[in-house]
Amino acid sequence: MDSVLATTAWYSPSWLFPPALSQFDWVNSFWLYLIPTIPAIFALRWLINLKFGRKLHVAFSKSEIRSSPITYLRFIPPMLFALALTMVMIALARPQKSSETIEQWSEGIDIMLAIDISQSMEIEDFKPNRLEAAKDVAEEFISGRFRDRIGIVIFSGDAYSLTPLTTDYDLLRENIDEIDFDMIQKSGTAIGSAIGVSTNRMRESDAKSKVIILLSDGDNTAGNIDPITAAKLAEAYGIKIYTIGIGKNGRVPWGKDFFGRPRYVESYLNEKTLKEIAEIGHGQFFRATNNKALEEIFDRIDNYEKVKIKENKYKNTEDFYSIYLKWAIVFFLAWLATKLTFINNILED
Template sequence: MFLRLAYFQLIYVLIPIFILAILYRFKFYKSPVYKYPAIRIFLGSNFIRSNSFKKILFFLRVVTLVGLLFLIMRPQWVDERSKVNVEGVDIVLAIDVSGSMRLIDDLSERKPRIEVAKTEAIRFVEKRPNDPIGVVMFGAEVISRCPLTLDKTVLKEIIGNIQLGDIDYQGTWLGTGLATAINRLRNSKSKTKIIILLTDGSPTPERIAPDVAVEMAKQFNIKIYTIGIGNENGCFENNPLFGLQRFPECALNVQLLKDIAQKTGGKFFRAGNSKEMRLAYDTIDSLEKTKIESELFHNYYEAFLTFIWIILGLLGIEFLLRFLVWRGL
């Protein structure tokens, strides 16, 4: 648990203002001068405060001002790593975001493959509240979009925001995508580690071949479940100029996906529409569970109330000293 400032950038504005205020107070501000004909009477009655009292009151006012500036920057307590014991499986979703994922398989839905993949992936995440899940995207390049996390709110938002074009989509680096997903799982302490690979095509020339990635998965005891997206009867593209166009063949490399799954102890699924993809996820959802200790990152708790009471306390002390204890000029 530590403290952070949500609007820390404001410090570059607030500190100069504070310094200017202090300079004005010491360089240009002049304390009022009172002239009384019977000054000796006031001196004898202890009605005139000493300079030491004034310095204490000034110090309290400065500390209060610094506290208010601190509150403007929105202090928050951060519980960076809250460890919780859960029953779960470490899972990485490796999602194909190549250009062909814009195609449509089911005319009754008319949803692009990427939208079907996102919808069913989010539904799967909702069914696995105790499983750390991460996301890897691959096209003609690869990016680890989200590390293993139990924060399903953030995870669903990340999946829902995936768009074709987030990375170069003119290719399918399937082997490199798998290797990146494996890298996310290699240090996992879970007894069961799986990758769910969703793709609709065949690998294009890349840095790491699929068979090399398969050997890496076997080395780290990682199962790979493959879901081939594409209708066996062909697919469609919604062209903005020519309307709906049909493509008779699907470029899906079924045999490769079957081999990847078989060699790593997983299973291959063919998904020509959202129902078939949902069935694939439901089957994977029946995996055995293992007891692990996982980490939930970045819980934020507002610290405003804690510090506002401190500031109000300082103001109260100054009020009591100024008007009740050290009354006078």
């Protein structure tokens, strides 16, 4: 409707009907409440004239008295004057249309998710297992970001970049869905290599904030770079590191035996290295022992690494009172014209 109003000529009758009037915002809306008084004033004037007006008594025989529709033309001048007054009151109410444009932007953050896919991530103390739980919360984390570039590194006995930094969140979710234990054949847990690959991906980034979120359930047992050395290298490039230790200590379920019964293994996470990495990277270490705890950790990191979304609002207001003033002039001139014709002198019955 807004575009229709913008292209409608002022002399179009559509301006006078409710569909057009209902689209406006009114600055002085109290004038609209006075419009019903206009017909009331004319009705009162008619009653006064009927009671006190001068009457011309003319005698006609019954056979000579005829009703003529021409007598109703006498109502045209007061109707035109009432319409002129109505248009003036609509103009005084200041009809307007406002459109608001909002521009949003943020400087964005570069985030690398480094996800452990070693065989121990198959342990089922998380549902359905550690890796699938990590994938689920990673996807939720991505869905909550705004204009941040996110990349994915996977690691076990070696590490490689699965997805470069991108804002294509659909692609990121697809790649996370496809993460599997068989993607890296070399066994072990190369935490240092994972940090090194993540750092290499962010080395030339000019983002205001750069973050690595490393999720693992084991000690560094593979790779050609020490985790502490890798963390110091990341810190030199201004990269913050959050580390998440995943898994319970003690007996945990891992697959089933020959008879289909749950098989249990001993699990132990050495937190020392992960804590030291987070300290060097000016981040924080978290320990997740179940699905809910892992979700809460990612929620906390999500809140820590939110940038302020800035916005500009532009409001454009257009007045339409001039259209109704023009209509008021048209109706007023029409009233003057009819006042000078025989219509104004038609006798009432």
